[in-house]
Amino acid sequence: MTSAAPNDAADGLARTLRALTSRIDGELGMLGVDPDIARMADLMDVLGSPQLSYPSVHVAGTNGKTSTTRMVDALLRAFGLRTGRYTSPHLSTVLERIALDGASITAARFVATYGELAPYLGFVDSRHPHPVTYFEAITAMGLAVFADAPVDVGVVEVGLGGRWDATNVIRAGTCVITPISLDHTELLGHSLTSVAGEKAGIIHEGARVVSGVQTLESAEVLVRRAAEVGAELAVEGVHFGVAHRLVAVGGQTLSIAGLAGTYDDLFLPLHGAHQAANAACAVAAVECFLGGASAQLDVEAVRAGLAAADSPGRLEVVRRSPTVLLDGAHNPAGVAALGDALEEAFAFDRLIGVVAILADKDAAAMLAGLETVLHEIVVTTNSSPRALPAEDLAESAIAAFGADRVHTATSLPDALDVALRLADEGGGAGAGVLVTGSLYTVGEARTLLVSST
Numbered sequence: 001m002t003s004a005a006p007n008d009a010a011d012g013l014a015r016t017l018r019a020l021t022s023r024i025d026g027e028l029g030m031l032g033v034d035p036d037i038a039r040m041a042d043l044m045d046v047l048g049s050p051q052l053s054y055p056s057v058h059v060a061g062t063n064g065k066t067s068t069t070r071m072v073d074a075l076l077r078a079f080g081l082r083t084g085r086y087t088s089p090h091l092s093t094v095l096e097r098i099a100l101d102g103a104s105i106t107a108a109r110f111v112a113t114y115g116e117l118a119p120y121l122g123f124v125d126s127r128h129p130h131p132v133t134y135f136e137a138i139t140a141m142g143l144a145v146f147a148d149a150p151v152d153v154g155v156v157e158v159g160l161g162g163r164w165d166a167t168n169v170i171r172a173g174t175c176v177i178t179p180i181s182l183d184h185t186e187l188l189g190h191s192l193t194s195v196a197g198e199k200a201g202i203i204h205e206g207a208r209v210v211s212g213v214q215t216l217e218s219a220e221v222l223v224r225r226a227a228e229v230g231a232e233l234a235v236e237g238v239h240f241g242v243a244h245r246l247v248a249v250g251g252q253t254l255s256i257a258g259l260a261g262t263y264d265d266l267f268l269p270l271h272g273a274h275q276a277a278n279a280a281c282a283v284a285a286v287e288c289f290l291g292g293a294s295a296q297l298d299v300e301a302v303r304a305g306l307a308a309a310d311s312p313g314r315l316e317v318v319r320r321s322p323t324v325l326l327d328g329a330h331n332p333a334g335v336a337a338l339g340d341a342l343e344e345a346f347a348f349d350r351l352i353g354v355v356a357i358l359a360d361k362d363a364a365a366m367l368a369g370l371e372t373v374l375h376e377i378v379v380t381t382n383s384s385p386r387a388l389p390a391e392d393l394a395e396s397a398i399a400a401f402g403a404d405r406v407h408t409a410t411s412l413p414d415a416l417d418v419a420l421r422l423a424d425e426g427g428g429a430g431a432g433v434l435v436t437g438s439l440y441t442v443g444e445a446r447t448l449l450v451s452s453t
Contacts, residue, residue, distance in 0.1 A: 012111040017094065019114065023134045039128045040136045040166045046120050047140065050147030051154070054084075056170040057285055060158040060199045061178025061212065063334045064278045067270065067311040068178055069157040071282035076153055077102055078305030079290065079298075084146030084154045086139065086167070091313050091443035098142040100149055102308075113141045113148075135159050139166040153289070163201020174289045175202050175209045175231075176281050180218040181333040196221035207231040208288035210240075212281050232288075234259055240284045242276045247345055254306075256280050259287045261296035267307050271315045272341025279306055313442040315341055318449045322423040323348075323432040326446055328439040332362055335369035338436065342373055349430030352419040353377040355397070356412065356441040359388040366437065367400040374434065376422055378407045380415035384440045412444050 044051055057076075059069045066087050073085040082101055090096040095104040105113075117140060125131040132140075139159070146154045156172070158165045180196050196218035203209050203225050211222055213236050226233040234240060243262060244255040251269040254276055255262060268279050283306075287297055313328045315338070325346075329338040342351070353374040357363045370377065379393040394408045407422070409415035416435070423431040435445040 009107045009111075013107040016111045016114045019118070020094075020134050020137055023131060023137055035161075035164045037164045037166070037168055039124060039130070039132060040139070040169055042127060043120065043124045043132055043136065043140055044143070044169045046124060047117070047144060051143040051170045053147045054151050054154055055174075055289070056154040056156055056172040057174045057176065057289055058156050058158065058167065058170060058172035058202045059176045059178070060162040060165075060202050061176070062181045062195070062199075063331070063337065064178040064212070064274060064281075065157050067275060067314055068176055068278040068282050068285075069155055070311050071279055071306065071309045072176070072285050073099070073102060073155045074309040075282055075286045075302065075305035076155065076289070078301045078308065079286070081152040082149065084142070084149060084151040085156075086142040086146075086154065087157045088135070088138075088159050089439055089443075091439065092447050094138065097138060098145055100145070100151065105145060109145065110141070113145055117141055117144065133166075136166040143170065158199075158202060161198040161201070163198050165202075168202055171204045172202070173207055174285055175207050176285045177202075177209065177211045177214075177222060178278065178281065179212045179333070180214055181331065192217040193221055197225075200225035203229060203231050205229045205231070209233045210281050210284045210288060211235045212277055213237050234284055234288070236277060236280055236284075240280055242273075242280050245273070245276050252276060252345075254279060256283050256302075258283050258297070263297070263299050263302045266303055268309065269307065270309065270311055271345040272337060273344070274337040274341065275311075275314070279309075282306075282309075313439060313446060315345070316446075318446065322420065324420075324449060325432065325434045326442045326449075327434065327436045328442045329366070329436050330358070330361060330438050332365040332369055335366045335436075339369060339373045342434075346432070347430075348432045350375045350423065350432070352422045352431070352433050354380065354412070354415045354419045354433060354435045354441075354445070355393070355437040356380045356382040356390075356415075357388050357393060357437040358384060358386045358440070360386060361388075361438075363388060363393060363396050364400070367396055370436070371400045374401075374405075376405045376407065377401055378409055378415045378419045378422075380409045380412050382412060382438060382441045382444055384438070387438075387440070412441065413448060416445065416448065 059065050073083050076083050085099040098105045121132050156167050209231050240259050243257040246253050254266040255264045313326050316326045327338050329335045379397045381387045381390045397406045419433045423433050
């Protein structure tokens with residue numbers, strides 16, 4: 001009996017995932033999303049609106065959403081609150097998307113939650129032109145798990161955009177909007193004003209809003225939305241920010257000027273100025289959530305929370321000799337932040353890139369940014385149906401790097417083998433391998449390189 005239980009759990013999870021993935025509707029385009037929140041609102045209504053039974057922190061933006069969400073979660077737990085955390089996409093397993101008290105839910109709980117949700121899905125499907133999507137169903141599951149736990153607070157990352165994203169049923173009292181840049185332009189628009197308008201859709205009446213540094217176009221949109229709904233807006237660099245930081249072994253030390261006070265001697269086990277900025281946004285958001293801009297937090301709890309923060313797949317070291325780094329940079333702004341962090345925190349003599357990019361991304365701009373960082377590049381593809389074929393990516397890579405610096409592999413495992421061989425041939429401790437280009441690429445590489453725990 002005991003030996004059968006793991007198989008039963010695995011079989012149940014596999015069946016549940018088949019049911020969920022059947023909801024990826026090709027008619028809705030490559031991302032399988034529908035810019036309409038009415039169906040999700042209907043689903044939550046028939047479930048009894050579990051998302052309204054606890055307060056939430058909602059995190060939107062283009063880059064840094066997941067890291068910021070995880071930092072807010074870690075900080076709130078350091079203050080003794082029971083948290084529910086919802087992030088996307090996952091790296092290795094769908095269970096990562098829904099976490100209680102910082103830990104992914106079990107397969108048994110995931111399966112049971114879907115079983116409770118399933119009877120309502122067909123009813124909602126029948127009421128709308130398109131059925132409930134994969135992302136909507138998993139989002140509903142996460143929000144229901146948090147209510148059932150119950151949690152003291154939900155920390156919820158937007159999937160895409162904000163205004164019509166499935167997560168926008170939570171109507172959070174505290175919102176964070178990380179730096180905005182162009183991404184998913186086919187759905188969000190081709191201007192920063194348009195993209196910012198979609199992100200600003202998570203700002204509801206009376207909310208406290210924390211914003212990272214924005215361009216003038218994006219900032220104007222956020223200010224206008226906050227004024228329209230009577231929200232309080234705090235902006236990095238104006239109302240709060242990183243006062244000081246130094247590179248440290250395994251991360252960096254920070255001093256953060258928050259909304260209510262300054263927090264010194266903070267250790268953040270993540271690399272790069274962008275992560276320091278994410279930490280500043282997270283601290284400001286927790287100040288807002290726990291009492292507003294006038295309530296200074298206990299510095300020891302802030303220290304404990306940031307020291308416990310992690311963000312897998314974001315400049316994560318997963319192997320030594322040679323060093324192998326994973327980073328989920330998936331747009332030009334992410335690549336720029338990655339390059340700055342690499343230069344600051346690492347000293348490679350030779351760095352070999354393993355890169356696979358999705359077809360709807362600006363591959364040429366991303367490769368141009370990587371050219372200054374990588375000595376050689378191995379281009380490949382990942383298992384996503386949206387992946388750019390390796391041969392197409394190779395053409396763009398040759399244009400950016402020159403043919404003598406570009407290698408092509410038909411699969412990610414082969415690409416890793418080629419990169420590790422090149423690093424070894426380069427000679428010794430100064431060589432490294434960077435896997436990047438997409439969170440899907442990083443997730444698959446992480447599964448191959450990191451032992452299960």
